[in-house]
Amino acid sequence: MPELRREPVSGRWIIIATERAARPTDYKINHQVIKSSFCPFCEGNEDKTPPETLAYRDNGSEANTGGWRVRVVPNKFPALQIEGEQNKRGDGIYDMMSGIGAHEVIIESPRHIQSLTALDNGNVEEVLLCYRDRLIDLKKDKRFVYGLLFKNVGFSAGASLEHSHSQLIMTPIVPQLVANEMESAETFYKHRERCIFCDMIQQEIDTNSRIIISADKFVAFAPFASRFPFETWILPKRHEAHFENLQNSEINELANVLKSTLTRLETALDFPAYNYIIHSAPFNINESDYFHWHIEIIPRLTNIAGFEWGTGFYINSTPPEQAAEILRNVNCDHE
C-alpha cells in the first residue's frame, strides 16, 4: 500500500510508492553532458568574467589574475540586475516590479574540477566561508531582503558550466516558498514554544532510521517526507535561523559533513545531477526562535511530471528509510 506522508514544515504531501520501490540502479539517470570547449572559470581566464567581488588569494597575487583558491564574480547573465530601483507598479489585475537584485557565482577552485568533493576539506571550508562573507556583505544593501545560496550540478539540474561552482542570488522580496516555510515554523512555535526543526532533529536521532551522518554539531538525514529519491537534509544541531551566523568553530565539521554526504550520493548514484539549496531566514527577521537554517540536497533522478505540477504532491519510489540505509553504508575512505 502506498503511503501519503506530510512534510511538517511546508505542508507538502508526498506519496511513498512502496509498490514500485526502486534501488539506485532502477533510475534512468540522465547523463546528458554540458558541452563546452572553453571554461571561463579556470585559472588564467580571469578576464573572461566580470571583475571579482571577493577572492581568497595566495600572498601577493593581484585581483583578477591567477593565484586564488576561491573566487566570486557577478554572473555574466544575471537573473536580477544590481542597478536601479524597484519601481513597483500595476496593470489591471497584474502586479510587477523591476528585477533588481544581485547574482554572483562562487568559483570553488582554480582547477577544472566538476565536483565539490574533489576539493580538500580545507578548501571546502573556504567555500563555506566565502558563502558567509558574501552574504554578510550583500545584506548591507537595504534593497535586498533575502539571499539564496544554491548549487546546480549537471545538465538536468540546470547547470550550464561543469566547472564546480555555487551561486548567490539576492532578492528584493521574500520568496513565496521561504515566506510559507517561515509562517509554518512560526505557527508551530506559537503552539508549542519549540522550534519545529529542533523537534525534527530530536525525533530523527531518536528514531535513527533515516539518519545518514550524526556528528557532533551537524546531522544529515533523509527527510520523513522526501520529495525525491535520496533527498538529504543537513542541519546544525544548534538552533540558529541565519546561515550567515555560522561560527568559525562550526565550519570544519560542516565542511566534513557536506563533503561526506555528497561523496555518498556520488558513490551510491553514480554521480547524479543534483541541486543543493541553503534555506536561511530573511534579513527582515533578526534572531528567531522558530526558524532553523539547513541545507536541502535533491538528486535529480526522476522527471517532474503533470501530477506534480497539478497537485504539488510528489511521488517518491524510494522510501527515505531505504535511501538512508544505502547512503549510511557507503564506504567513505576519507572519514
Added chain:
Amino acid sequence: MPELRREPVSGRWIIIATERAARPTDYKINHQVIKSSFCPFCEGNEDKTPPETLAYRDNGSEANTGGWRVRVVPNKFPALQIEGEQNKRGDGIYDMMSGIGAHEVIIESPRHIQSLTALDNGNVEEVLLCYRDRLIDLKKDKRFVYGLLFKNVGFSAGASLEHSHSQLIMTPIVPQLVANEMESAETFYKHRERCIFCDMIQQEIDTNSRIIISADKFVAFAPFASRFPFETWILPKRHEAHFENLQNSEINELANVLKSTLTRLETALDFPAYNYIIHSAPFNINESDYFHWHIEIIPRLTNIAGFEWGTGFYINSTPPEQAAEILRNVNCDHE
C-alpha cells in the same frame, strides 16, 4: 532590465529575463527518447493491461478486445491504490495516511500515435468526453475529494510510454496547490464579487498582446506571469468551476482549440516534451462563483534549477508577449 511579475492567482513571482530573451531555437531541447520494443497500449495487446474501466467501441466489439477508439484502464503501477481505508495516523511531529485513490490511463488511440494532434478532431472530442465520463463516475466514490486529469509527453516531461495517453488520478485529500489556488480565488471574489479568471480573460482580450487563439467559447493565451517559455493556458469564456460540467455544445470547439494550440507548440518548438494539467474545483465545492476551470500547458524546454527549488520563483527567458506572437503566427492548415 529584468521584470518581476506576479501571477495573480497563485501569488508566484516570475522573473522575465529580457536580457537573455530566447527564441525557440535557443533552447537545448532534450530529445532523449523513450525506449520500448513492445507497446501495451496498441490495439491487439488489450490483455497486457488491467481490464478496461471504459472504452468507446465500434458496434459489437467486446470489452478488452480490439475495436475501440478510446480506452481507459487502471494504471498497472498505480501511484495510489483503489482498495482500502485512509487510516490517518501520526508519529511525533509527522502525519501520514494510506495512499488510497485511483489511477487510470486514458489511451487516446488504438494506433501507436505519439501525439494527440495526430487524431482527427472527432477523436479528440472523444478523448475529452472520456475525461468527463471517468471523472463523473469516479467522483461517486466518496473517499475521493479531487480528480486530476493530466498528460505527460516525452521523457523529460515524465512520460514512460510514447503511445499518446492521458492520466486521471483521484486523491483522498485536496492537494495543497489546488487548495491555495481556490483560497486565493475566493479572497479575490470576497473583495470584488467577481471571478479572478473572468477578469483575467477580459483583460487578456482587451490587451490582446498575449492571445494565441480567441474562439467563440474558449480562449488560449500566454499567461502574464508565465513560469516557462511558451506556457499556454486555455480557458472557457463561460464561468464554470468544474471541468466535468463541460457541455456537449462546448466539446467540439474545445477539441479544436486544444488541438490547434498543441499543433502550434509542436510546430514552433520542434515537438517539445510537455505536460498539460486540467485545473478544476474539488468535489467538496459545489457551484462556485470564484473558481474557473482551465488547462495549463507547460512545454519542458528548460531544467528546474536550485533557484527555483529554493524560492518558488521561476526565471523565464521568453516574454509571454513574444511567445504568443510566435504561436499566433504558426501556419495551421487544419483551421
